[in-house]
Amino acid sequence: MFEKTxxxxxxxxxxxxxxxxxxxxxxxxxxxxxxxxxxxxHTVKANAVVKLAYLQMLGYDMQWASFHIVEVMSSPGFAQKRLGYLGASVSFNDETEVVLLCTNMFKKDFQDASPFVVGLAINCLANICTTDLARDLVADVVQLMNSNRAYVRKKAVLVMYKIFLKFPDALRPSFPKLKEKLEDRDTSTVSCAVNVICELARKNPQNYLALAPIFFKLLTHTANNWMLIKIVKLLGALCPLEPRLGKKLVEPLTNLINTTPAKSLLYEAIHTVSVGMTPHLEIVQLSMEKLKDFVEDEDQNLKYLGLLAMGNFMKVHPRIVAEHKTMILKCLNDEDITIRHRALDLVSGMVTKKNLQDIVRILMEHVDNSEGSFRHDLVDKIIEVSSANGYAAVTNFEWYITTLCKLARVPGVCNGLNLKNQLMDVIIRVRAVREFGVAAMVDILRDIDMLSQCSRDPTSAEVMYAAAWLVGEFSDLLEDSKRAGVMDSLLSKRVMCLPEHVQSVYLHSALKIYVSSDLPPMQQAPQVAEAAAVPSGAVQARPANVPSAQLYNILDERLPAFEKSTLLEVQERACICHHLLELVKEAESLGSETILQSQFESMFLDELKPVAPKAQSKVPVPEGLDLDARIHDVELEDEPTEDESEHSANEQDEDSDGEKKKKKKKEKSSGWTEKERKKRITDPFYLGAKTASEEQAVLLDAQEVEAIPIFHLSDDEEGGKKKKRKSKKKKNDSDEDDGQDEPSTPNSSNAPLVHMGYEMPDADGDDEDANEDAGASRDELAAKLNVDLSKPLKASEKSKDHSSKRKDETESEEESEEEDKKSKKDKKKDSGKKDKKKKDKKEKSDKKSSKKDRESPREDQCPRLIPRSLGSDKMIKATYEAKAALDSNAKVPPVIVTVTLTNTGDFTLQPVSINVTTSMNVRLSTPPNELQLLGPGSSAEIRMELVVASVGKPHKVKCSIKYEATGEGAPAAPITVPCEMLLPCSSFLVARAMTHDEFNSLIGSNSTPHKSSAVIEAGGRPFKHSLHLLASLLNLRVVHSMDGAACLYAMSVLGHHVAVLAKAKGGSMVSVDMRCSDEALCQQLCNEV
Amino acid sequence: MIQFFLLVSRQGKCRLSKWYTTYSDKDKKKMIREVSQMCLSRPQKLCNFLEWREYKLIYKRYASLFFITCVDKTDNELITLEVIHQFVEVLDRYFGNVCELDLIFNFHKAYYILDELLIAGEQQETSKKAILKLITEQDAVCEEGTDKDMQ
Structure with a gap:
């Protein structure tokens, strides 16, 4: 009785x-x-535990007392038990060993007559549940869900969620019970069941679609706001997966939004609209109205939530959100950083060509007024909105460079790296602004404030890096009068405080400037002009050698200091540079400087272009080079391992042990290389060696350079046209004032070209890998709880007793055996399918060889185009038709390709999409649409439009059909069927109407100089039919026809004339004479005939 | 789901910490320090939500005490505030005009009340009256037990 209380x-x-x-x-x-x-x-002990619990809260350890806590938990008195359970809840964790002792106590207390004891046990289990406890107690908790006391039932329902998290296998067998609780007579229990299912469904919504009707009913029949919120949230998670649900929800949610006084429920409803019901514009509008009230509310919480939800709408309906631009920008002034961040997020969706400069101006003002991380975020945002979609919104690049330079000068901006990348990107890609950019860079280089800023903020040095590099690389754009000044700042003493890589670039740039100015006027004019598009007159006017002597002196004088640098790279560059200078001196004394200078000039002649990050993987590994082969076999003696220490312990049995050791070592070394190899695969800096077949594939790839998807540099007229067309389209979509403004902005029509291309294309395959990786590292827990609940329970699963581990194991063994069998079967099936595939291929090739026979049809009376086969597998079959667009206003009419997809399998396919690999010759003007759903046995069409660059030969277009199968037993991963589409020359022809006279004059003129002819077999058909067939096959239009002869005409998409004269010959032959303004086209068409 | 529930005084002293996800003691300490610093340093009249790691902190100040919860990003912020408020109201009615000292000397009672309000990070009871009734009943059972001991 003398203890402290x-x-x-x-x-x-x-x-x-x-x-x-x-x-x-x-x-x-x-x-x-x-x-x-x-x-x-246990009164004293219980008192001790509660004191410990208090101390634990202050940060003192109480793990050591866990055994005593278990003692107190098991005491008969409720007061002591209560304290014991409290101690356990606050102190036990996954590592607490005594948890194992609790299993039986839990089982006992679950059976206690007092609901409060049961409640205590459940509360505690919810806190300390481990995988073992979950497995051993799940059956008991399921039992408790049947309790006749609502108090116990609701607690049991909630603790089930914790059990699922720790032991996902319990989900399937106990879910039916949980579902039952949705219809419990006690509302608290229903609410708890809703909570649990809502949490589960948020992780794996697809498994809970079947419950939608129950929740829909609950939604319309309950008045409990707490529960309504959860239901609305759950339905929101389901909506994106089931569009029909969204449609059904429109009415009840509209009611809710309009009537509920509870802001929390209102917000939840709006949130659900924003994630799952965006296609329903009316309710979106209504929600946005409400959100506007939220943002304008005095309550900071509502303001924050309003902006947050607007962010969701932004992804789908940027225009609707952009209507509230002023209001959102005002929020950037808010004193609360959380709110400012949300407002800033919204900015990116509001930027258009028209308002970019305004928005950036406002953001710049904030940059000046704010500090710390928010300033950093502002700068990043400015860069993000300007550079989005290949600088789509930037019309004035001089303005953009000025902005970037201003940002670089803001003290304490830690975005140097970002700014550097932008400056280099813009000035390299946008040729029109290069000269301006270089001048701006010179200013930065010569700015002494910038240099001193670098010492405070290390990332500023990155901007200097960009400036130095750009000035060096484009040194031919430098004004002569500035060269000496630039050279002076590049080699000034203060440069020495910059980081190593920046100094190196400084030295290199100095050399570049010297070399570019040292050219005699005769030689350089044509070459340099070609390399960098400088007006050649300006270059020739430069007096040779006068500035170069000055530059030489600066270099000669300053380089020695850098040669003594302690930084290796800097020292090396300085030395090389100096030695080159000495060569010049020598050459001058020998009088052979002209030769030397031309050599010098060639050093930096080639323009450097951006290289795609993954271009390296396209470089084939030379034959005979095995990158995995080890150059040097090392005895592996790293870190003494367990088996070795073990070995020293049992030294008596040396002989056999010695052998073992060797063996182990062998294993170990092979294991090591295996590990290393795996590591290398993921290491981006390693070139992977490829197997012979892969290598070949790569080589083949390299040969088919034309087929490599290169982004087109659109400096030709065609590209410009395309851009215009795009803007026209936009105009149609956008609001009226927007549309009127766009063409009237002076810059929009002649905005400088941004060359977004890369020297080498990205390797597509790698991208896919990366995506897969990202998918794999999805929330682990969610994946574990991803259980199909619609499947009926297996007998093994129904067994309620999870308590014996062993039984579980045998079960799982059985299951795995079953699975083995299954997989074997699958394999068999697969191999069968493979055979089928082979057959398909064979058929395809057969088809190709017999194409000629087919194309001169014998049997059909009213001839029609036969769809070509695109590709097929066990689940899907695709055919396609290609035809030039008849009614296109575009200068180059696109070729419309219609792919008909037929689902030949048993599964529902969703979504089905086609991915087209474009090339130099074939571009996509309208990408293929995506099929949301393709039921078994049904077929649907996907349309796309392609623009071809030449019509002289048939084009092959590589594409792939990608789909996901759903349904029981369907393969989980998306399936990709690679295929190839052949666009024959006839698909580039557009039938055009023409009078007979026009036709005659065309033939008479020399605009169709190329001739070719062919003879086809009519197979006993009347001439009329043959003629019709010819016309529809080649997309020709009959100009004039009489008995036994006809003239036909068409124009290619690039404007070539094709005139055809068909005559019936004796027997069943039809002769086709063709005249064409393009030779290759003529030949190809005849071949097709 | 609520990840954890903290009660921190204005001086940064922890008055209650309930964890619905298991962490090691070290992590817990670190998180308490980090979270309470973030909340305590915020001026009043700003919004009650903070984005923190992959979660959100929903906090509210009542007199000298900060009630802080950490929830998933997808959770409804306003309803979490309601939960906090409900907890405060139950405390208030149970202690009768609750103050920090009540919670210091009866910290275990606060845990008991919280356990009737939340389980596994989910709300189990929405009625304040029901919670109060349950707690007083349990207290009565305790009293009985102690009386018996005395005899």
């Missing part, structure tokens, strides 16, 4: 503030004693 402890702590640690250690010693004491009712 909790209040004594608390009071003691308060009076011993100065020497708390001392006091606490004294108390803990007392507590230890109390816990050792023998009191039957």
């Amino acid at each position: 909790l209040s004594d402890l608390v009071k003691g702590l308060r009076s011993n503030k100065r020497r708390e640690a001392e006091y606490v250690s004294k108390c803990i010693a007392e507590i230890k004693e109390e816990l050792q004491s023998k009191d039957k009712s």
Whole structure:
């Protein structure tokens, strides 16, 4: 009875503030004693536990007492038990060993007559549940869900969620019970069941679609706001997967939004609209109205939520959100950084060509007024909105470069790296602004403030890097008068405080400037002009050698200092540079400087272009080079491992052990290389060696350079046209004032070209890999809980007893056996399918060889185009037709390709899409649409439009059909069917009407000089039919026809004339004479005939 | 789902910490320090939400105490505030005009009340009255037990 009570402890702590640690250690010693004491009712121990729990909250350890806590938990008195369970809840974790002792206690307390004891046990389990506890107790908790006390039922329902998290296998067998609880008579229990299912469904919504009707019913029949919120949230998670649900929800949610006084429910409803019901414009509009009220509300919380939800709408309906531009920008002034961040997020969706400069101006003002991380975010945002979609919104690049330079000068901006990348990107890609950009870079280089800023903010040095590099690379754009000044700042003493890589670039640029200015006027004019598009007159006017002598002197004078640099790279570059200078001196004395200078000039003649990050993987590994082969076999003696220490322990049995050791070593070394190899695969800096077949594929790829998807540099007229067309389209979509403004902005029509291409294309394959990786590393937990609940339970799963581990194991063994069998079967099936595939291929090739026979049809009376086969597999079949667009206004009419997809398998396919690999010759003007759903046996069409660059030969277009199968037993991963589309020359022809006279004059003129002819077999058909067939096959139009002869005409998409004269010959032959303004086209068409 | 529930005094002393996800003691300490610093340093009148790691902190200040919860990004912020408020109201009615000292000397009672409000990070009871009734009943059972011991 002399122990300290909790209040004594608390009071003691308060009076011993100065020497708390001392006091606490004294108390803990007392507590230890109390816990050792023998009191039957555990009153003393319980008191000790509660004191410990208090100390634990202050940060003292109580893990050591866990055994005593279990003792107190098992005490008969409710008061003591309660304290014991409290101690366990606050202190036990996954590593606490005594948790194992609790299983039986839980089982016992679950059966207790008092609901409060059961409640205590459940509460505690929810806190300390481990995988073992979950597995051993799930059956008991499921039992508790049947309890006749609502108090126990609701607790049991909620704790199930915790059990699922720890032991996902429990989900399938116990889910039906949980579902039952949705219709419980007690509303709290229903609400708890909704909570649990809502949490589960948020992780794997696809498995809970079947429950939608139940929740829909609950939504319309309950008035409990707490629960309504959860239901609305859950339905929101389901909506994106089931568009029909969204449609059904429009009405009840509209009601909710309009009537509910509870802001939380209103917000939840709007949130659901924003994630799953965006196609329903009316409710979107309504939600945006409400959100506007939120943002304008005095309550900061509502303001934040309003902006947050607007962010969701932004992804789908940027225009609707952009209507509130002023209001959102105003929020950037808010004193709350959380709100400012949300407002800033919204900015990116509001930027258009028209308002970019305005928005950036506002953001710049904030840059000046804010500090810390928010300033950083602002700068990043400015860069993000300007560079989005290949600088789509930037019409004035001089303005953009000025902006970037201004940002670079803001003190304490830590975005140097980002700014550097932007400056280099813009000035390299946008030729029109290069000269301006170089001048701006010179200013930065010569800015002494910038240099001193670098010492404070290391990332500023990156901007200097960009400036130096650009000035060096485009040194021919430098004004002569500035050269000496630039050289001076490049080699000034203050440069030495910059980081190594920046100094190196400085030196290199200095050399470049010297070389470019040292050219005699005669030689350089044509070449340099070609390399960098400088007006050649300006270059020739430059007086040779006068500035170069000056530059030479600066270099000669300053380089020695850099040669003494402690930084290796800097030292090396300085030395090389200096030696080159000495060569010049020598050459001058020998009088052979002209030769030397031309050599010098060729050093930096080639323009450097951006290289795609993954271009390296396109470079084939030379034959005979095995990158995995080890150059040097090392005995692996790294870190002494277990088996070796083990070995030393059992030294008596040396002989056999020695052998073992060798073996182990062998294993180990091979294991090591295996590990290393795997590591290398993921290491981006390693070139992977490829197998022979892969290598060949790569080589083939390299040969088919034309087929490599290169982004087109659109400096030709065609590209410009395309751009215009795009803007026209936009105009149609956009609001009226927007549309009127766009063409009227002076710059929009002649905005400088941005060359977004790369020297080498990205390797597509790698991209896919990366995507897969990202998919694999998805939330692990969610993946574990991803269980198909619609499947009926297996007998093994129905067994309620999870408590015996062994049984589980045997079960899982059985299952795995079953699975083995299954997989074997699948394999068999697969091989069967493979055979089928082969057959398909064979058929395809047969088809190709017999194409000629087919194309001269014998049997059909009314001839029609036969769709070509595109590709097929066990689930899908695709055919396609290609035809030039008849009614296109575009200068180059696109070829419309219609792919008919037929689902030949048993699964529902969703979504089905086609991915087209474009090339130099074939571009996509309208990408293929995506099929949301393709039921078994049904077929649907995908349309796309291609623009071809030449019509002289048939084009092959590589594409792939990608789909995902859903349904029981369907393969989980998306399937890709690679295929190839052949566009024959006839698909580039557009039938045009023409009078007979026009036709005659065309033939008469020399605009169709190329001739070819062919003879086809009519197969006993009347001439009329043959003629019709010819016309529809080649897309020709009959100009004039009489008995036994006809003239036909068409124009290619590039404007070539094709005139055809068909005559019936004796027997069943038809002769076709063709005249064409393009030779290759003529030949190809005849071949097709 | 609520990840954890903290009660921190204005001086940064932890008055209650309930964890619905298991962390090691070290992590817990670190998180408490980090989270309470973020919330305590915020001026009043700003919004009650903070983005933190992959979660959100929803906090509210009542007199000298900060009630802080950490929830998933997808959770409804306003309803979490309601949960906090409900907890405060139950405390207030249970202790009768609750103050920090009540919670210090009866910290275990606060845990009991919270356990009737939330389980596994989910709300189990929405009625304040029901919670109060349950707690007083349980207290009565405790009293009985102690009385018996005395005899």
